[in-house]
Amino acid sequence: MLDNVKHIILILSGKGGVGKSTISTQIALTLLEKGYKVGLLDIDLCGPSIPYLLQLENCDVHQSDNGWIPVYTNVSQNLAVMSIGFLLNNRNNAVVWRGPKKTAMVKQFLTDVHWGDLDYLIIDTPPGTSDEHITVMENLKNVKCDGAIIVTTPQQMSIEDVRKEITFCKKTGINIIGLIENMSGFVCPHCTECTNVFSKGGGESLASLAHIPFLGSLPIDPRVGELLGKACVKELSGSTSAQFFDKIIDNLVK
Numbered sequence: 001m002l003d004n005v006k007h008i009i010l011i012l013s014g015k016g017g018v019g020k021s022t023i024s025t026q027i028a029l030t031l032l033e034k035g036y037k038v039g040l041l042d043i044d045l046c047g048p049s050i051p052y053l054l055q056l057e058n059c060d061v062h063q064s065d066n067g068w069i070p071v072y073t074n075v076s077q078n079l080a081v082m083s084i085g086f087l088l089n090n091r092n093n094a095v096v097w098r099g100p101k102k103t104a105m106v107k108q109f110l111t112d113v114h115w116g117d118l119d120y121l122i123i124d125t126p127p128g129t130s131d132e133h134i135t136v137m138e139n140l141k142n143v144k145c146d147g148a149i150i151v152t153t154p155q156q157m158s159i160e161d162v163r164k165e166i167t168f169c170k171k172t173g174i175n176i177i178g179l180i181e182n183m184s185g186f187v188c189p190h191c192t193e194c195t196n197v198f199s200k201g202g203g204e205s206l207a208s209l210a211h212i213p214f215l216g217s218l219p220i221d222p223r224v225g226e227l228l229g230k231a232c233v234k235e236l237s238g239s240t241s242a243q244f245f246d247k248i249i250d251n252l253v254k
């Protein structure tokens with residue numbers, strides 16, 4: 001039930017492993033730090049990472065008269081989380097489902113979860129444009145969805161797939177909030193020199209060519225992957241990564 005959700009934001013990527021779940025989690029935690037009520041929905045049914053990233057791996061979802069009650073983080077009761085990871089009896093089991101079953105599950109996440117009053121619902125999606133994405137788009141048609149943030153890495157392979165995500169958004173009528181380039185150079189913690197491990201700037205050039213906003217670059221920062229439930233803006237305050245999330249959320253809220 002999304003009746004009392006003010007803003008819905010999808011996080012998309014063409015390729016897997018570009019940092020979509022990490023960025024979704026940090027966007028949710030940054031909003032939380034700024035005082036908003038936030039929901040984080042993980043619709044990556046075959047590879048749910050959100051329970052791990054928030055250290056909620058052993059949590060269960062409960063049924064109530066109002067529907068499924070999401071898992072709330074220990075940090076604050078203001079972050080509601082839903083993932084298939086909470087519903088599996090054996091967490092090591094692979095989800096081997098064909099399209100209709102996936103479609104039904106995603107639909108249930110959108111209609112049967114009692115999200116309550118939320119300022120923002122962040123939806124972390126699997127890579128690409130598959131059943132999960134189509135179901136979300138169809139079910140959000142009549143709801144106020146703000147749009148999608150697309151995540152890429154600077155490599156040409158990832159950039160090429162972003163073009164497909166942009167086409168997908170245009171075809172399904174979803175607004176593109178903007179593009180994030182992740183793993184954009186490695187800043188040496190000792191001398192602060194930036195090494196462009198994968199090249200740099202491809203995301204920004206593509207955003208400019210496709211006439212979509214470029215939201216910023218997040219460098220490779222191993223500490224970001226180790227935050228597990230902690231907000232980068234607080235734990236790594238003053239770092240380039242913290243400044244990145246701070247700026248993204250300030251712009252988003254505006």
Ligand SMILES: Nc1ncnc2c1ncn2[C@@H]1O[C@H](COP(=O)(O)OP(=O)(O)OP(=O)(O)O)[C@@H](O)[C@H]1O
Pocket residue numbers: 013015016017018019020021022023044047049126127182183218219220221222223224225226
């Ligand atoms: N900026 C970064 N600096 C260092 N490591 C990062 C950064 N962003 C993501 N990572 C790491 O890269 C790996 C992949 O990230 P993540 O799981 O968020 O990607 P994903 O796009 O959601 O992947 P998938 O689509 O396969 O679920 C993780 O180990 C994560 O910690």
